[in-house]
Amino acid sequence: MTAMALEHCDLLIVGAGPAGMAAALAAAPSGASIAVIDDNPAPGGQIWRDGPGAALPPAARKWRDALERHANIRVWSGTRVVAAPLRNELLLEDAERGWRMQWTKLILCTGARELLLPFPGWTLPGVTGAGGLQALIKAGLPVEGERIVIAGSGPLLLAAAATARAAGAKVVRVAEQASFAAVAGFAASLLRWPRKAAQAVVLADPQYRTSSRVVSAMGATQVELARLLQGDREVAIACDRVACGFGLTPNTQLGRMLGCALTPADAGAQALAVDALQTTSLPGIYAAGECTGFGGSERALAQGTIAGHAAVGNERSAKPHEAERTRWNAFAAQLHRSFALSPDIRRLPRPDTLVCRCEDVPFSALADCSGWTDAKLHRRCGMGACQGRVCGDAAQFLFGWTPPAPRPPLSPARIATLAGLAVPDDDVDRQ
Amino acid sequence: MDADVIVIGAGIVGAACAHALAQAGRRVLVLDARIGGATGAGMGHLVVMDDNPAELALSRHSTAQWRGLAPRMSEDCAYSGCGTLWVAANEEEMAEAERKQQRLRAHGIECRLLDAAALAHAEPALRKGLAGALEVPGDGILYAPNAARWLLAQGGDSVRVEHAKVDEIESDGTLRLVDGSRRTAPQIVLANGIEATTLCPELPIRPKKGHLLITDRYPGTVHHQLVELGYVTSAHHSEGDSVAFNVQPRPTGQLLIGSSRQFDTTDPAVEAPMLARMLQRAIGYLPGLADLNAVRCWTGMRAATPDGLPLLGKHPWREKLWLAVGHEGLGVTTAPGSAHLLAALMTGAAPGFDAAPYAPRGLLERSA
């Protein structure tokens, strides 16, 4: 086994969504060597995911093309962070190999994941997240002719419905758990953000119902039927897919592993805390985009631009973007208020509903646990391959449990990669 | 009095002590701070260790007790009689395997030598060119956190567990809790592992940090717990960091990989360079490990005494206090044996083997 490769860069950006791309392009004129790593096959993050089923807006293409034009920006797609073995070094892995990357400045643009909460039947083939379905369709999942129920909460439901319809599916219901008043209030407030209002008009949907939530997905080996509660009326809808997601939660794992401070716990889902220049609590480490809190792609672009300038010491160029960022902060706050989750969602799981999908741990097994560690050590919840991400989010929502700070590996990683930090042990046959 | 006996610590050793004392007719109160210690971090390998006669006596008695308990334990204790293979990488280690066989056989422990061909047949995933192994079929594995719970539950109404942290052991043996309240009993058992020195700073216990890694599910890769014979040399380095090959097949099909030793650090963080050394050693024996996915890594702190034997017996000067601490990496193996011994001493019964080697020793002088 040869020694592991060691790469260097001046500026390392983790995540190639809007925030990461904006950061790279803002920093590029400085001449710094810039490395952008991203776990998807191509840059764009979730919102600008490319693929046979994607319809990339012109802005997205513009950003991606710009990234390629700079000789001092190198994009490593299909790449994940495994560990932070030393200050100023990350251990990375792709499908072929693991390697070490040394950096001088770091910008975390790790985005957000969908909040996926358990309900009876949620493990059936055919049940996905709402953003999850959108991502799968963009990457080529054929859904032509399928009957799809979309459920959960947030504007993402309408975006997913639009993607599904464009791919030839029949979206038979969009069930938003928030009330009509909350959603209407949000729609009215969009007039402050004309571009968003225009998107909303495009996304307006005759199948949209408020105060509606999924009760169960049913079927023998795949989804055949969805039961929903609309107001106080239960309805059953024959369907091939149920795409259900309850909004977004920031991906703070890498930031937490590095030791970055989080936003206060009482202000919604915790995100990486940053100052006006997008600096985290650790010098030399910045954060931008959804990992600092939900705000949408416009805010992510503004934050990324500020972080990119700040990271190469060009604070003067960062300043003009602060107004743009502030504008979109208000949008984020409005969104959070409008689509707050009803406590009734906590009552979705039945005793036999699985909470931990990796280890098939049912809700009933967790009801008498004292906390996350108790549930993990004694019931295996969180011991599987997702490392407690899906069930951890569920347990936090259902029981208020806070999982501990993440340890390496940050996602399942090959032992060869973890071992690569040491020299091969060639004295196994000699003591 | 709150009970006949109070046990401090509901880890595997405390649970075993509570179980043994309840069997002897005592009412037991177990106080657990829920800090979590070695019980939740270790491998749960039930192994006869023969580095010295006292260790052999304790581990032999204790593994036999585990084999007796196994048929009654709940499924989530995950007991498996998979046995251990002590792997010899070369002829020198094979000679050590033969000596080990003599010692174990002399004490009635079933074991057999495997030559290179037999080893390759028994464990095809091991690299070519190893010399052979000593198989100890009576060894096994279990999942300690649930085994501890099971042991406590066997006591029925005789064993009560309270979530409480002891702040101080007062001079008359009264326990003062963190919330200011007190608990008393005629006898107290200290069984809280690495935390013991917070209550009794005079105990000669030092933390020995160990790293572990568990893989995704790959059933059928490995069939026995595999340990290198060089483990013995590594385990007894008193200073400096060391790693040794130690891999366990979990009933889930996951592979649990150890082991490493670092002295005198209490930082629980996973240290990537130390982990890497441990994994390189493991890959040296099981080349296929390189391509498997690691799902989780963690560390644990072993409570180590200078001579490697636990402290089992009456505290030399503290009122009412009995010790069941310092089990280093053998806490799960020796929990029932330790409990048997301690319960016998506490109740005036005759222990099944000589208690003298484990008598509390090496304590720092009492202050004032």
Add this chain to the structure above:
Amino acid sequence: MNGPTLLLHIDGQPVRVKAGSSVAAALRVAGGMGVARTSVTGQPRAPFCGMGVCQECRVLIDGRQRLACQAVCAEGMRVETSE
């Protein structure tokens, strides 16, 4: 199928997909609801989160364990599910 396509193998079966498709999409093209694996209690599981978080879409791709939702199909790729 409009546009460029490619051929890969899923559990020995030839499957033709649009170029740029993920392996998760190819699983669906191969048949059924795109089941990737079996859960620890024997239930069929298909891609769920679509973005590399839930690990439900773990498959072997050319002998290496990878997530189908983040792997792009390549000509001649061999995919094995654990269905």
